[in-house]
Amino acid sequence: MTAEPATQAESTAHVDAKIRLDRVSKTRMRDGAPLPVLDGVRFFARDGEFVSIVGPSGCGKSTLLNIIAGLDEPDSGEIHLDGIRPGKRLGQVGYMQQKDLLFPWRNVVDNAVMGLELRGVPKRSSRERALDLMESFGLAGFESAYPHALSGGMRQRVSFLRTVLADQQIFLLDEPLSALDALNRAQMQEWMQHTWLSLRKTVVLVTHDVDEAVFLSDRVYVMTARPGRMKLVLDVDLPRPRSLDLLTDPEFVAMKARLLSAIRGESVGATR
Numbered sequence: 602m603t604a605e606p607a608t609q610a611e612s613t614a615h616v617d618a619k620i621r622l623d624r625v626s627k628t629r630m631r632d633g634a635p636l637p638v639l640d641g642v643r644f645f646a647r648d649g650e651f652v653s654i655v656g657p658s659g660c661g662k663s664t665l666l667n668i669i670a671g672l673d674e675p676d677s678g679e680i681h682l683d684g685i686r687p688g689k690r691l692g693q694v695g696y697m698q699q700k701d702l703l704f705p706w707r708n709v710v711d712n713a714v715m716g717l718e719l720r721g722v723p724k725r726s727s728r729e730r731a732l733d734l735m736e737s738f739g740l741a742g743f744e745s746a747y748p749h750a751l752s753g754g755m756r757q758r759v760s761f762l763r764t765v766l767a768d769q770q771i772f773l774l775d776e777p778l779s780a781l782d783a784l785n786r787a788q789m790q791e792w793m794q795h796t797w798l799s800l801r802k803t804v805v806l807v808t809h810d811v812d813e814a815v816f817l818s819d820r821v822y823v824m825t826a827r828p829g830r831m832k833l834v835l836d837v838d839l840p841r842p843r844s845l846d847l848l849t850d851p852e853f854v855a856m857k858a859r860l861l862s863a864i865r866g867e868s869v870g871a872t873r
């Protein structure tokens with residue numbers, strides 16, 4: 602395990618990165634007053650890496666993903682996505698937002714294939730690809746169901762399936778498993794690991810679950826309370842594939858303790 606205060610680990614210019622953020626800052630307006638949300642964020646993910654971000658509620662994690670996805674622009678700082686032209690990020694990144702954005706008038710399969718549809722993949726082959734994955738996503742039997750008839754966890758899985766099917770080089774996942782109970786969540790974490798090991802895409806995961814972050818990641822970033830900055834960067838150099846038995850492994854527990862202590866230092870007094 603290597604853990605570094607973010608001030609040192611943040612100098613990323615030398616890294617051959619798929620995603621690189623340099624001193625990204627963002628201020629919003631609230632009740633007519635400026636609200637600094639992100640303050641000089643530095644972050645990188647190499648091609649094919651799985652990187653997680655944890656931090657107190659309201660520290661700017663979703664804002665950061667919105668910026669990487671091109672839905673929002675920073676006030677200052679740079680974003681570099683390898684292979685994607687500057688300013689052309691929108692639509693080039695697979696993004697599962699925190700709030701599921703399922704269309705109520707589309708059934709499960711038709712919601713899942715939306716990303717493919719937007720890219721002009723013929724309907725029949727996109728539906729076949731979605732149907733092939735229904736079982737693994739725990740959606741078998743619900744292919745024709747509409748979102749109102751699904752549980753919160755199932756809606757999340759449809760949303761997740763849509764992101765995976767969109768088949769981009771970069772996936773941004775904003776708390777993709779938060780609506781699942783512990784058992785389903787553990788199964789999905791294992792499934793996510795195997796999917797990622799076979800696809801080797803670059804993944805940025807935002808999560809509140811420190812076990813999940815360590816279990817899945819090559820590196821975990823801890824953000825400060827708002828305005829969000831990177832406070833700690835922890836490299837997780839545990840061999841893969843990882844089994845959930847790892848959760849009680851002393852090295853795993855030590856990493857978790859390190860992250861929790863950094864997060865705890867931030868949570869007190871954190872407000873949205």
Ligand SMILES: Nc1ncnc2c1ncn2[C@@H]1O[C@H](COP(=O)(O)OP(=O)(O)OP(=O)(O)O)[C@@H](O)[C@H]1O
Nearest residue numbers: 629630631638657658659660661662663664665873
């Ligand atoms: N469109 C907006 N207009 C004004 N303020 C906003 C907007 N979106 C987010 N904020 C504010 O920016 C801050 C960061 O929000 P953000 O959603 O990025 O936090 P977060 O870290 O994702 O939180 P959570 O863990 O609860 O999802 C919050 O104080 C929030 O109220």
Ligand SMILES: [Mg+2]
Nearest residue numbers: 662663664699
């Ligand atoms: Mg959020």
